Amino acid sequence: MAEESNRSERRSWRIASVNNEVATINVDTEAYHFLKPYAQNDDPPLMAKEPELVYERIKPMVQYLGYSQQELSGVLEVDPSTLFRWDKGDKTIGKMRSKAMYDIDHIIAKGVKVFGSEKQLKEWLSTVNQALGNQKPIELIKSPYGIELVDNAMEALLWGNVL
Structure with a gap:
């Protein structure tokens, strides 16, 4: 029981x-890995409470994932020139794009917990996974539906399934 x-x-x-x-x-x-919440004592914050992100805040996460400017523009559904403008200023990337980045960061936080380090997580993310339709998790997390699939796969790993 x-x-x-x-x-x-x-x-x-x-x-x-x-x-x-x-x-x-x-x-x-942890709720997040690269995008730590501001109030560490609270329950993992609801996305509605999280601030919109400025581009500068997501750069370490993008570097970790190894996404090119073209790939990131696809994830955020903006023109690559928009990323260039965001990099020059401190404008926010918008609510929906911020949520997407928080979702990806939550996956990274969970993965570090599951695999024990950023390095081992990166290796798992970059490896073709049969349980995920012979796709690499790092490619799947570029879409909201893929994030959910990768999250489910990690949850299964937490309970002892081998993926």
């Missing part, structure tokens, strides 16, 4: 075995 408990930032399952031994499995993840 499993029961879930939510305390501030922690999510864990208490599992009782047949002989009444109880084990606790922590499956909590």
Whole structure:
């Protein structure tokens, strides 16, 4: 029998075995990796509470993912020249684009938890995965639907499935 408990930032399952031994499995993840929330004590913030991002804030995450300017413009659905303008100023990238970047960053935070390091996560992201339709997770997270598939795959890994 499993029961879930939510305390501030922690999510864990208490599992009782047949002989009444109880084990606790922590499956909590940081809300974000590159885009840390401003209030560390709060529950993972709702996206509506998160500020719109300025381009400068997403640059470390984009560098980690290795996305070219062309690839990033596809993810954000803007012309590459818009990225150039954003890089010159401190304008926000908009609510929907900010949400997309928070979603990708949440995947990175979960992946670092699952794989233990940015390096091992990057290796998994860059490897063709049969469970994801023989696609690379790093390519899938470029779309909202792909983010969900990669998130589900990582959740399965947290519970011991091999993908």
